[in-house]
Amino acid sequence: MGYPSVPPLTATWIRHIEEVPEALWDELAQPLVTPFLEWHWLHNMERSGSVGANAGWLPCHLTLWRGKTLIGAAPLYLKGHSYGEFVFDHQWADLAERLGVQYYPKLLGMSPFTPAEGYRFLIAPGEDEAAVTLAMVEAIDGFCDRNNISGCHFLYVDPQWRATMTQLGFSQWLHHSYVWQNHNFDDFDDYLSQFNANQRRNIKRERKAMATAGLRLEAVTGDAISKPLCNLMYDFYGDTCDKFGWWGSKYLSRKFFQLLHHNYRHRMVFFAAYDDDDRDPIGMSFCLTKGDRLYGRYWGSRVEVNNLHFNACYYAPIEWAIANGIDLFDPGAGGRHKKRRGFPALGNYSLHRFYQPRLQTLLTRYIAEVNQLEQTEIDAINAELPLKRP
Numbered sequence: 001m002g003y004p005s006v007p008p009l010t011a012t013w014i015r016h017i018e019e020v021p022e023a024l025w026d027e028l029a030q031p032l033v034t035p036f037l038e039w040h041w042l043h044n045m046e047r048s049g050s051v052g053a054n055a056g057w058l059p060c061h062l063t064l065w066r067g068k069t070l071i072g073a074a075p076l077y078l079k080g081h082s083y084g085e086f087v088f089d090h091q092w093a094d095l096a097e098r099l100g101v102q103y104y105p106k107l108l109g110m111s112p113f114t115p116a117e118g119y120r121f122l123i124a125p126g127e128d129e130a131a132v133t134l135a136m137v138e139a140i141d142g143f144c145d146r147n148n149i150s151g152c153h154f155l156y157v158d159p160q161w162r163a164t165m166t167q168l169g170f171s172q173w174l175h176h177s178y179v180w181q182n183h184n185f186d187d188f189d190d191y192l193s194q195f196n197a198n199q200r201r202n203i204k205r206e207r208k209a210m211a212t213a214g215l216r217l218e219a220v221t222g223d224a225i226s227k228p229l230c231n232l233m234y235d236f237y238g239d240t241c242d243k244f245g246w247w248g249s250k251y252l253s254r255k256f257f258q259l260l261h262h263n264y265r266h267r268m269v270f271f272a273a274y275d276d277d278d279r280d281p282i283g284m285s286f287c288l289t290k291g292d293r294l295y296g297r298y299w300g301s302r303v304e305v306n307n308l309h310f311n312a313c314y315y316a317p318i319e320w321a322i323a324n325g326i327d328l329f330d331p332g333a334g335g336r337h338k339k340r341r342g343f344p345a346l347g348n349y350s351l352h353r354f355y356q357p358r359l360q361t362l363l364t365r366y367i368a369e370v371n372q373l374e375q376t377e378i379d380a381i382n383a384e385l386p387l388k389r390p
Helices: 022-029 039-047 090-098 129-146 159-167 188-192 197-212 227-243 254-263 308-323 357-383
Strands: 009-014 057-059 061-066 069-074 077-079 106-109 151-154 171-178 215-221 268-275 283-290 293-301 328-330 345-354
Touching: 009 129, 022 039, 022 069, 039 254, 061 129, 069 129, 090 357, 106 129, 129 151, 129 159, 159 171, 159 345, 171 357, 188 197, 188 308, 197 215, 197 308, 215 308, 227 254, 227 268, 227 283, 227 293, 268 308, 283 308, 293 308, 308 328, 345 357
Parallel strands: 106 151, 293 328
Antiparallel strands: 009 061, 057 077, 061 069, 077 106, 151 345, 171 345, 215 268, 268 283, 283 293
């Protein structure tokens, strides 16, 4: 009697994540640390028009099947520019132009507009992860070769997955983010005790500014988040982006925030600033949480209040994180204000492979030197943190 044959692996490229049922995709995505690869988050990007051909983010997701069983998936996008990535590869694009190489389109793996560590292939539990990863990389290599794609790039990658991918020939490029870590703090005062005396006074003064202005900050989570509050969050987000003009990075539509209320508010936390005379908050920050992680995304206010930004985006989330057993709080891109408030610079990596030989040769030759310079910058930043010295 013969044994039943095992269906072969089949790689399928899809243009819309809704081509994969939510339950199948999330069976792979839910176990991950990051919330930004789950079906609803990515689908909301597409359905709202925030991601698509008009935005220069053309979904081109890879799925790997054994018969009708989804065993691997990778959110991928064909990009005609480098906006919304927060990994600035314009120097590579400029170099390609000087070499007469067409840099765009490129194939990109990340959660759009989300500079938070955690990207990786989604692989079904119980599968041979190395074998599935190799099959997906081979499918990507073939796709890029057939379509004359200059390179494949994965941003803000999961540290363990990075080790697997470097063994498959991807080059790693070091960057840094500012990330708060919970060193078993009992409360906010315990967190505050790690700073030197001068910075403790500064933070206490910034915190007291809320009471002086007649404001109170409240954390609003889950079902307590209303539709009007999501609409208001978009207004705040849009106003903040508009203040920075061309650099404002206004990538998300109002519909995206409205969809979040419908299917993703279980992961959301708003830190809202209220005064005694107003039913609606005058300012608010938007975070997401999953497991022991908290991620800051956007913020805004309709009036200028001294130190409101620091309280809504840093201090209130840290206080909430300590009270709710959060181990890590990534407040989002940028760092000018963060290092003074207890967010050290932590390294994160992107992964790169060029299919044009000259670009690939230059990448492999010089990336170690680039990474060493970045590590020197990380060390210099952290040497200046306003913490107590032994």
